[in-house]
Structures are given as C-alpha cells and as structure tokens.
Amino acid sequence: MIALCVLFSWTCAAQAPTHADILRGEYGPYRANNDLLYYHLDIRVDPEKKFIGGKNTIRFKMLKDDTRIQLDLHEALKIDKILLGSTALQHQRDSGAVFVDFPETLRAGRVYTIDFYYSGNPVETGRFGGIAFRKDPSGHPWINTACEGIGASLWWPNKDQWRDEVENMRISVAIPNGLVDVSNGKFMGKTDLGDGYTRWDWRVHYPINNYDVSLNIGNYQHFADRFGDLPLDFYALPEDLEKAKKQFAQAKGMLEAYQHYFGEYPFPKDGYKLIEAPYSGMEHQSAVTYGNHFANGYLERDWNGVGISPRFDFIIIHESAHEWFGNSITAADQSDMWIHEAWATYLECLYVEYMWGREDGLKYTNGYKSKVRNALPIIAARGVNATPPQDMYFKGALFLNTLRSVVDDDRRWWALIRGYYQHFKYRNIMTEDVVEYFNRKTGMNLTPVFDQYLRHTALPTLELTFDDAKGTVSYRWKADEAAFAMPVRVGTKDHWQVIRPTTAWQTMETPVPKDQFEVATDLYYVNAAKN
C-alpha cells in the first residue's frame, strides 16, 4: 500500500490504544490457542442494496485445550449463526471481536471446522473505502475492497490479525449476471445460480493475509499474457482496455527485475493479476489493484521529484513488490510493517537500478529524503493495532540502501538480500528475525544500526572537528544507540576512505582540507556536522 499520513492522521499519532485496538491488535489467549488452516469465504453481494451475506468456513487446529476462540467481525454486520457441524455455538461480541464458545473442550492437536454465517451492510471507511460500492463512469456497479488499515473483518468474519495465516483458501462470490468478480488466486470457474446471480470461484494455493483477500466486482474486460510459465491476467473497464494493454505491459519488466534479485514470483499457481480499481492501488496477493490513471509516475506526478519516476508506473512497480515483501514475507504484527513498506520502496530503487543503472538507482533512492520526517520511530507499539508512520517507507528504503554501503560488497549484498527473501518466504516474522539473519550472515553486529534507524527518530550524525594546521580530523557518531559504530565513507568522491567511527572521538590525519572534506551521504543516510 502507499498510504500518506496527511490523509490518515489517525494512523500516525502515538495515541493511547483503545479497548477495541487492544482486542484487534493483541495476540491474546483465544487467538494463540489455535492455528488457522483454511477459509472458504462463500458470499453473495447485492450491489444495489450494498449488502453482503454468506458464510466463512474456518478450519483450525487447536494448540491447547480450550473452550473459546477469538474471531473478528465489524459491529455493523450481523452474526446469523455459528455452527460446529449442526451445533449452534454461543458467542459474545465486544466491539470488533467475536468470542466463540464451544459446549465441550476442544483438544490440542485436533482440527475443527466451523461455519460462520453473517450478513449486513458493511461500512465504507478510510481513504480507499475499506469496501466501497461505487459505479463506474458508464453506470455499472463497481465494488472493491482495500482494508489493510481497518482490517478485513470490516466485511467478512475471520481471525483478524497478522501473525497467523490460513495455508490456503477458497473464495466464492455470487454477483448479478453480467458482472465479473476478480478475487485472489486461480480462477476455478463460474456457475449460473439460476436466480439472476452467478458464482465466481477462486482458489488461493498459498498462505494469505486477511487484508489481501479481495473483491473486485465490475464490468471488467479480461486479457491475458504469460511471463515464461506464469499466467498474467489483466482486468480493465471496457473504456480503458486499450490504455491498460499498453500500460500493464510493464508487469513483465517488473517480474524480470524482482525475479533477478530475489527469485521466483512467490505465487506461480495463482498467477499474477492486475485489476483496475477506483483508488490508487493495493498489493492484494496475486491480484494487485491498479488506479494510477494508466500513466507513469504516481497519479501523474513525479513521485519523489528527481525526474526518474516518470519513466515507470509507480503503482505497478511498488504494489507488485509486495508480492515478495508483504505477501510472501509478512510482518507478524502491524508495528513492524517496515518489513513490507521499507522493502517494497527499496525494491522500487532496485527496479530503477536494474533498468537504468546504479547511478539512477541512487538518485531515485535519495529522492526520498525529501519525504522523510524523522518525527516518530519506524517501529510502532506492538500488539495494539498501531500503524507505523510513513517514515517506514522512505526512511526505511534509505536505511536499506545504507545497509548495502555498510556491507560494502555488492556481490555479498545481492546474495544477502536474496538469501533473506528465500529464508523467510511464506513466513510471518518480526524485526528481531530480520536483525538476527543479517547479523548471522554478515558476521557483523548490526543490531545498533537497525535499532538507531528503526527504533529512534534522529538520524545518526557524524561529528567532524578539523585541525587544518595539524592536518587532522577528529570524528565520532552522535546517536541514541551507545554502541552505534557504523563504518562510513569520507574524504572526496574520487577517493573515498572507509572510517569506523564509534560514539567516542578518534583522530586521523587527512590531506583533505575541511572545506573539501565530504561524507558519502548518498550511500549512507546520515547527517554530517563539520566544526
């Protein structure tokens, strides 16, 4: 996703969490006592009444003996019944949480399946609508979901958290004849239900985040292509079809670049889809939505102001990067969403480097400095449904570029980030897992570097004090992390020298006078202060 805090102020303030936030955010005992295996979301959508009804079949394995589990469903929606076989289950609602009680103890190690029936008019909320019942320009229904912030339980019942994912899923959506539903996964076919509705069936072959599960219902036209063995399926409104055929061709270059750096597209059995939507875009797994006006840049602007983003379609490149980072590798708590967004933003930079070379890649990366605020730490409070600030995108990408300079050997760097992806793909992880991996694989203690960039607001400052008479410079890091000891290049552009400052002063001789002495701030995102 590309979210801007100016529009999403509620996500950015470090406010005390509400009771509802704790219920949503905490991996509490009635979530931790089970492991999700499978969903079959089977619903009917009435565009005119803006009404959804149906059921989610939820299969889970108990991890300990218990009589209660926690699911989630927005208060605007009615619970019709929850069944275990033919037994109706009691439940208790508390804001968005639904505590389901079982008449007998569920046993650790055993698998259970319940059918959660619900119905109602879901609430439209947030910048993308969460779930939005709209009309396309020619008056056909156009219904799309994008609910990462508010949560998927806005429109369907599920275990609405990030840590636990189903292993696979079916999505069945009945809609009026003549409309098309594009959801996630592989299209399995459609069935005329004989009552004016047709059911569209999709099968997701991989673990999937709840918020990635999506509806795209509209008067879509379909066209297809392939990238090697990977099926590419594209959906656009008829009036946009020719523009889409031209613009969506960029998906192939994106796949080529990302596969070059990280390995195979993560969801080959599900294919890759791009679907026109009435909002800017979202990384829905194997079904990326697109609303970037069929033009390069972001919403027809030069996104970070250095003249490079007009060469490519920002939404195709950014949102598709999440297939690797966000959908395949997923943060286990929203607090650590930099694992999605810093990486997806960094992948844009790698795409630029792959297409146009290292110099343009660096220029594009450093273009993001104008968007950094350094006002809140990138990692937000854990377990309270807190969304991190937008620095997780731009400062996060600049941090990863800094890490490349710290490794200071591109062959090692390429192997390191490919290895990172391959090691953690299809898993839900936290920052500690990332840091442990990079420390182990580099043999360096990068923990203070990660912590300085992710857990504090201020950039590290390289303090430099010159004695031109003696021909020396003294240097140290000013940083919140006492053990911050990041190597950095200094001197002049033609003759960089790597120094290893700590937070204590060191002095060295230099032939470069103060006014010509530079710090490689394009390679390391740091401040420099000369005295």
Ligand SMILES: [Zn+2]
């Ligand atoms: Zn994103």
